[in-house]
Amino acid sequence: MEKLQQIDGVAAPLMRANIDTDIITPGKRIATTEREKMGEIAFEPLRFNDDGSENPDFVLNQDRYRDAQVLITGPNFGCGSSRETAVWALRGLGIRCVIGESFGDIFYNNCFQNSVLPVRLSAEEIAELATEVGPDRNNLSVQIDVAAKTITAPSGRVMHFELAPDRQQALLQGLDDIAQTLQHAEAIAKFQANDRTSRSWIHATPWQSNPSAEA
Secondary structure, eight states, rough: OOOOOEEEEEEEEOSSSOBOOOOOOOOHHHHSOOGGGGGGGGTTTHHHOTSSSOTTTSGGTTTTTOSEEEEEOSSTTBBOOOOOOHHHHHHHHHHOOOEESSSSSSHHHHTTTTTTTTOOOHHHHHHHHHHSSTTOOSOOOEEEEETTTTOOOTTTEEEEEEOHHHHHHHHTTTOOOHHHHHHHHHHHHHHHHHHHEEEETHHHHHHHHHHGOOO
């Protein structure tokens, strides 16, 4: 997994509540879309018109926000079904951080498996930040420091966010859950070896534990 330590890029305001994972990656499309191309179908119901043309009203279709690395969202972002494809799609669009008041639990956890930082802020802070990167503003860039757990708005105002230490280290070091587990591979192997000795019957194959089964 790619490390995520700092972000310095454009933030786009998508201030709509309850954007679920089926909006982020429509179920009818994910079965025929490769992981590397999930960004092409991201937000399809909002991003494209019925004829396949871009919806000019959708924020990420606007030139000023097209290369955004940060998405500021309404509450309950990523709710709905537990599809990791939603986070793959965000990565495909270049999004590395999502800032919202609340997230779907599974979406939130999936972010950390794919080097995306989900940040919870208060409704007031989100509204202020969204205003600072609004369509009438010239400076749309924010800086995010994962180690310091800070967001610097275009105005220079610094906001602090909470992040569990294990989640923080996982992002800084580029480790998903499997990679974190493999850091303890030696201890796991030692435990397994001891367990095979002390509880050999647990590890016996069926024919070993029941010789009569051969008959």
